Amino acid sequence: MTSPEKGYVLQVDDLDVRYSSEIDVLRGVSFALQPNEIVGLIGASGAGKSTLLRAIQRLVEPSSGSVRLGGTELTTLGSAELRDARRRMGMIFQEHALVDRLTVMENVLCGTLGRTGFWQAIRRTFDAADVTEAFRLLDRMGLDGYQDRRCDELSGGQKQRVGIARALIQDPELLLVDEPTASLDPAASVRIMTLISEVCAENGLAAVINLHDVPLARRFCPRILALHEGRIAFDGPPAGLTDAVLTQVYGEEAVEPHVSRRSSDEVDGAD
Amino acid sequence: MPANARAGDRQWDWHTPAQRRLRLFGTLATTVFLAWAWTHISSRTTWGFVRDAGVQLQDMGLRMFPPEGSYLSALSRPLVDTLHIATLGTVLGVLIAIPLAFLAARTTTPSERVLRPLALLALVTSRSVNSIIWALILVVLVGPGLLAGILAIALRSVGFVGKLVYEAIEEAPELPVTALRTTGAGRAQSLAFGLVPNVLPVMAGVSVYRWEINIREATILGIVGAGGLGMALQSSIDSLAWSRVSVILGVILGTVVVAEWVSARVRKGLA
Numbered sequence: 001m002t003s004p005e006k007g008y009v010l011q012v013d014d015l016d017v018r019y020s021s022e023i024d025v026l027r028g029v030s031f032a033l034q035p036n037e038i039v040g041l042i043g044a045s046g047a048g049k050s051t052l053l054r055a056i057q058r059l060v061e062p063s064s065g066s067v068r069l070g071g072t073e074l075t076t077l078g079s080a081e082l083r084d085a086r087r088r089m090g091m092i093f094q095e096h097a098l099v100d101r102l103t104v105m106e107n108v109l110c111g112t113l114g115r116t117g118f119w120q121a122i123r124r125t126f127d128a129a130d131v132t133e134a135f136r137l138l139d140r141m142g143l144d145g146y147q148d149r150r151c152d153e154l155s156g157g158q159k160q161r162v163g164i165a166r167a168l169i170q171d172p173e174l175l176l177v178d179e180p181t182a183s184l185d186p187a188a189s190v191r192i193m194t195l196i197s198e199v200c201a202e203n204g205l206a207a208v209i210n211l212h213d214v215p216l217a218r219r220f221c222p223r224i225l226a227l228h229e230g231r232i233a234f235d236g237p238p239a240g241l242t243d244a245v246l247t248q249v250y251g252e253e254a255v256e257p258h259v260s261r262r263s264s265d266e267v268d269g270a271d
Numbered sequence: 272m273p274a275n276a277r278a279g280d281r282q283w284d285w286h287t288p289a290q291r292r293l294r295l296f297g298t299l300a301t302t303v304f305l306a307w308a309w310t311h312i313s314s315r316t317t318w319g320f321v322r323d324a325g326v327q328l329q330d331m332g333l334r335m336f337p338p339e340g341s342y343l344s345a346l347s348r349p350l351v352d353t354l355h356i357a358t359l360g361t362v363l364g365v366l367i368a369i370p371l372a373f374l375a376a377r378t379t380t381p382s383e384r385v386l387r388p389l390a391l392l393a394l395v396t397s398r399s400v401n402s403i404i405w406a407l408i409l410v411v412l413v414g415p416g417l418l419a420g421i422l423a424i425a426l427r428s429v430g431f432v433g434k435l436v437y438e439a440i441e442e443a444p445e446l447p448v449t450a451l452r453t454t455g456a457g458r459a460q461s462l463a464f465g466l467v468p469n470v471l472p473v474m475a476g477v478s479v480y481r482w483e484i485n486i487r488e489a490t491i492l493g494i495v496g497a498g499g500l501g502m503a504l505q506s507s508i509d510s511l512a513w514s515r516v517s518v519i520l521g522v523i524l525g526t527v528v529v530a531e532w533v534s535a536r537v538r539k540g541l542a
Contacts, residue, residue, distance in 0.1 A: 084455065087454065091450065097447050097449065101468040101469055101471070102464070113461075114456055118459055121460060122463060167454075176453075
């Protein structure tokens with residue numbers, strides 16, 4: 001256990017998640033994030049990547065350990081304080097997790113629900129400043145003019161951009177990104193990862209990005225965290241991801257010379 | 272004949288020998304049962320009446336024809352009453368059904384132990400009693416007339432609308448709701464924005480479909496004194512005024528055709 005230190009955006013210490021008494025999903029996970037730090041979280045399916053992000057948000061309750069956001073210990077918060085803490089962490093999901101039958105603008109403004117009153121939101125009388133910010137974010141996402149489109153009319157990449165705008169309008173300190181490219185083609189994946197890196201840099205955000213695609217993680221994340229069976233098997237820069245490390249994380253098939261580091265498809269096969 | 276395919280020394284059979292025996296037995300048992308059922312029905316039927324049916328039909332048809340056209344003007348009031356019973360009953364039923372559906376759906380109920388079983392019981396009770404039985408009870412409670420009809424229609428509609436809506440709620444995607452919770456939105460907000468937009472078309476479609484059914488049911492409620500066309504039908508049959516009965520049946524047919532057309536158009540537009 002490291003002691004709480006100022007200067008970290010996120011500090012996870014000795015985190016355990018147990019779904020039932022027999023299966024440990026996460027075991028003794030510890031890491032800390034500096035402001036602006038972007039961490040790529042890799043590991044085979046079932047290694048605990050999504051669970052780690054969900055446990056930080058407390059969508060899954062940790063069984064022991066500590067998660068600190070800034071100076072706030074999250075694991076002991078009551079529901080009202082937890083809502084305040086969640087507003088400080090923007091989450092981006094694999095399947096966009098948009099409300100398909102609402103418009104782009106409504107989906108983005110959903111990111112402000114944590115600070116907007118219930119009836120105010122129902123009557124769609126959002127704060128003018130939030131609407132202005134939503135327009136600015138849509139412009140930034142390249143979705144200029146899309147505000148009144150219904151989300152089920154958008155392409156996968158466009159939906160993911162709306163999801164990013166919804167997370168950013170929270171004005172978060174940290175982004176938790178769960179497989180942002182899982183439903184996108186390779187070119188769209190690179191564009192979305194570029195966009196996420198850029199907005200992190202522009203807003204001084206730290207991010208934990210869960211990726212199944214090792215080449216993408218190498219390319220976009222200055223620091224890689226690899227999970228294997230719920231434990232951290234590697235924590236360091238991409239250059240340290242040797243064949244030996246990848247073998248440990250994914251198994252031997254992932255690092256045969258002719259398939260490693262070339263395209264995402266082969267790495268998928270190790271799942 | 273058993274379906275099978277042979278490929279070299281390997282054979283694939285659609286059914287196992289045990290399944291084939293079971294199917295043969297099932298076919299024989301069904302045939303024997305149908306033969307027995309027929310002789311049973313036959314022994315309890317007065318075939319003389321059945322042989323006479325053609326003559327009776329002709330006789331009744333002659334008494335119904337020509338329809339008493341002048342009676343049509345006297346039907347406008349009962350027709351309007353019928354439409355009122357169906358429409359107001361549907362509105363009232365839907366207003367009760369939707370809160371019950373949220374209590375009954377596993378994904379939204381505040382209490383799985385207490386409120387969910389109570390809500391399910393209310394929905395089953397409503398469905399298990401036919402409108403005409405509800406009307407019989409209500410005529411005793413609130414007296415004959417429109418109010419009894421409206422309440423009967425509403426009580427029967429609650430179960431139908433509530434069941435279909437709560438099933439839609441349970442099947443609606445959960446991820447958008449989870450995503451809104453990660454923005455710091457409260458439970459009510461997350462459901463209002465993450466779930467309700469996705470089930471709104473079902474709510475509207477089921478309500479219109481129930482309205483169409485209620486038009487049909489409201490035409491006969493008058494038989495037990497609950498107002499509308501059924502009252503006119505009952506008094507015409509009682510007084511053997513068959514030329515009026517044919518006018519009423521024609522009006523009912525026309526009303527139902529129009530209601531079904533409206534219902535189909537509205538539901539098509541909701542997709």
